Amino acid sequence: MKWYSKTYIGVFLAFLYLPIMTLIIFSFNDTKGRTFTGFTIKWFVQLFHDAAALDALWTTIVVALVSSVIATIMGTAAAIGLEKMDTKLKAVVMNLTYIPIINPEIITGVSFMLLFVTAKKWLATMGIDFQFGWATLILAHITFNVPYVILNVLPKLRQLDQSLVEAAMDLGCNPMQAFLKVTIHEIKSGIVAGFLMSLTFSMDDFVVSYFTTGAKHQTLSVMIYAMTKKRISPEINALSTVIFIAVLAVLVSVNLLERRNEKRLKQGSLKWKGGAAR
Amino acid sequence: MERRCCTLMIYKNKIKHIVVWAMVLIMALPLFLSPMQAAAETSHAGKKVPAYDQKYYSRFKGKDVEINVYNWGEYLSTGEDGLMDINAEFEKLTGIKVNYSNYETNEGMYAKLKSGANSYDVIFPSDYMISRLIQEKMIQPLNYDNIPNFKYIGKEFLYPAYDPKNLYSVPYMWGRVCIIYNKKLIGHEIHSVDELWNAKYADKILMFKNSRDAFALALEKLGYDINTENRKELDQAAELLKQQKPLVQAYVMDQIFDKMQRNEALIAPYYIGDYYIMKEVNPDLEAFIPQNTNIYYDAMCIPSDSAHKEAAEMYINFLNEPQVAADNAAFIMYSSPNSEAVKLLDDEIREDKNLYPPKEELKNTQAFVNLSEETNLYVDQLWTDVLSQDDAYLDWVMPVFVLFSVLVLLINSIRKRRKKEMNNAGRRKNDK
Numbered sequence: 001m002k003w004y005s006k007t008y009i010g011v012f013l014a015f016l017y018l019p020i021m022t023l024i025i026f027s028f029n030d031t032k033g034r035t036f037t038g039f040t041i042k043w044f045v046q047l048f049h050d051a052a053a054l055d056a057l058w059t060t061i062v063v064a065l066v067s068s069v070i071a072t073i074m075g076t077a078a079a080i081g082l083e084k085m086d087t088k089l090k091a092v093v094m095n096l097t098y099i100p101i102i103n104p105e106i107i108t109g110v111s112f113m114l115l116f117v118t119a120k121k122w123l124a125t126m127g128i129d130f131q132f133g134w135a136t137l138i139l140a141h142i143t144f145n146v147p148y149v150i151l152n153v154l155p156k157l158r159q160l161d162q163s164l165v166e167a168a169m170d171l172g173c174n175p176m177q178a179f180l181k182v183t184i185h186e187i188k189s190g191i192v193a194g195f196l197m198s199l200t201f202s203m204d205d206f207v208v209s210y211f212t213t214g215a216k217h218q219t220l221s222v223m224i225y226a227m228t229k230k231r232i233s234p235e236i237n238a239l240s241t242v243i244f245i246a247v248l249a250v251l252v253s254v255n256l257l258e259r260r261n262e263k264r265l266k267q268g269s270l271k272w273k274g275g276a277a278r
Numbered sequence: 279m280e281r282r283c284c285t286l287m288i289y290k291n292k293i294k295h296i297v298v299w300a301m302v303l304i305m306a307l308p309l310f311l312s313p314m315q316a317a318a319e320t321s322h323a324g325k326k327v328p329a330y331d332q333k334y335y336s337r338f339k340g341k342d343v344e345i346n347v348y349n350w351g352e353y354l355s356t357g358e359d360g361l362m363d364i365n366a367e368f369e370k371l372t373g374i375k376v377n378y379s380n381y382e383t384n385e386g387m388y389a390k391l392k393s394g395a396n397s398y399d400v401i402f403p404s405d406y407m408i409s410r411l412i413q414e415k416m417i418q419p420l421n422y423d424n425i426p427n428f429k430y431i432g433k434e435f436l437y438p439a440y441d442p443k444n445l446y447s448v449p450y451m452w453g454r455v456c457i458i459y460n461k462k463l464i465g466h467e468i469h470s471v472d473e474l475w476n477a478k479y480a481d482k483i484l485m486f487k488n489s490r491d492a493f494a495l496a497l498e499k500l501g502y503d504i505n506t507e508n509r510k511e512l513d514q515a516a517e518l519l520k521q522q523k524p525l526v527q528a529y530v531m532d533q534i535f536d537k538m539q540r541n542e543a544l545i546a547p548y549y550i551g552d553y554y555i556m557k558e559v560n561p562d563l564e565a566f567i568p569q570n571t572n573i574y575y576d577a578m579c580i581p582s583d584s585a586h587k588e589a590a591e592m593y594i595n596f597l598n599e600p601q602v603a604a605d606n607a608a609f610i611m612y613s614s615p616n617s618e619a620v621k622l623l624d625d626e627i628r629e630d631k632n633l634y635p636p637k638e639e640l641k642n643t644q645a646f647v648n649l650s651e652e653t654n655l656y657v658d659q660l661w662t663d664v665l666s667q668d669d670a671y672l673d674w675v676m677p678v679f680v681l682f683s684v685l686v687l688l689i690n691s692i693r694k695r696r697k698k699e700m701n702n703a704g705r706r707k708n709d710k
Contacts (some may be wrong), residue, residue: 050358052356052378216377225382226350227352227382230352230353
């Protein structure tokens, strides 16, 4: 590597990781200020005593998991359907899929709120009590997650060799078995990527959550955003540190496993169209 | 074939293991924390046993009542530093479940309330927002018989400008706008708002980034009412702010902490409660409070669509239990209007003349009330004008930018067409 490309990568990585490093360092800071005065773990201890913060963390995790699981199932099904559609209809549906992605989040958020408020009023006239809360949050998150799953799965479907499915059926699979053993198997990496993307977007989201959250629970992003009256508590630094390290650990181990698996596959005599490994 | 299957299986299992473990760990986090939490609570209960009116507080026991409390972030003691975890204590005492969530601005809270998405039972709006909520009938009159601890509220805080008949609100916290300065680097004490216009401190002055607070300072300097709707007076204030602009290092809100703590700026107006956070880090800082400064309140109110008014009033009452209010005031470090609570505070806080001044000193302070829609718009216009005074580049940047984009589009389309033609020509040649 030339020196300039090294510098470039160095600067690039610094920009990416310096903010996180600062945050982690300050989660161990003795005072609330932004000058480092001494080492302490009191923010971690306090965080674990803070019922409101833990409740927000719990809400965030549940909403992210539930919405991305449902979005993954719906998105995969939609992608498979789309792949079989005729071109014109497919173009129309694809454009519809892009809208939630291109649409500014604030518009998505406000329109969700208006929709749910209308639904709430309408249901109230029928005597049904509908409150903002888990349902509204998860519905909204599913909606903005589905397009990401579709966009991740579709290319994989396009790569899929249709004759493989036919071969499977020739060899005695019924359509269901062929679908599960061949199609799903081959597009698995796309599904996983879509799921992970949904998970991240859902955890990240502030704007849509802000407008659809109920009075009972709030997500972490909403809670942190509200901390502007007083200063953001270093507890949040501590919490971010915990989340960052957890995510990092999962990513590193997944990557290590992948690497090992790839090596094994290479050593193996069979040439295999690398679906699952990636 | 066999082998591939095996490696794949191993791979699949391992991934599954890792994912499962990660999930379990993340999920279990709150679980293994809750015993710690419980331990902390019991130790706390052992330390202080305030006597509450059990009969009054047990009215809703076993009735599965929940109230939705909507407060500013970080604006209620949650058990840090050995202080009371107020919501937990209230739940234990009354059996009422508190659903606690936060907002970041009065306007954000107002929007949430107006949309009708959620119904809240207790909110904590500031002065001018309270008068607006009263005007729009979004909060309801309180039943003060149900809030016996209202008697602890100091007389000087009754019948405030924003709620002149005192029907809708119980004050929660108050404070005054002060001028924070670095005594060591400036070399002497400061006794006037005028110092914010002193050219000696050029480029070391910070100023409020929001129009209401900034205009209030200019109006105070001019000796006008901070709630004035007189356009001439507002114009004069804007003129003053424009004069000040070349001296101002930056218009800030939160960044003021860093800048003052690190001696990057020497003088800045801000809220007195926050001055103490800065002083903790930088002991050279001092605060000066002008006589006619802005006094700000946050008060507890009950929205009109509250489903549990009586329980909400009980919550408000609980927040005014002397020990509860004292712990809360010590946590927030704003001034409490609850005179019994003030008696329970540490001497150091209670005797601080900035936080708890003698009553006479409050006589000339001015509280915000809601301005008319037109005045709000007018002030916003003036403020934009102040901030964009010498941003003359805006006049030429836009046209140049538009021209540039059009040019790019043009060149691109010409290039495409040329490419197409060349391709076609090539094809024709091949055909021949």
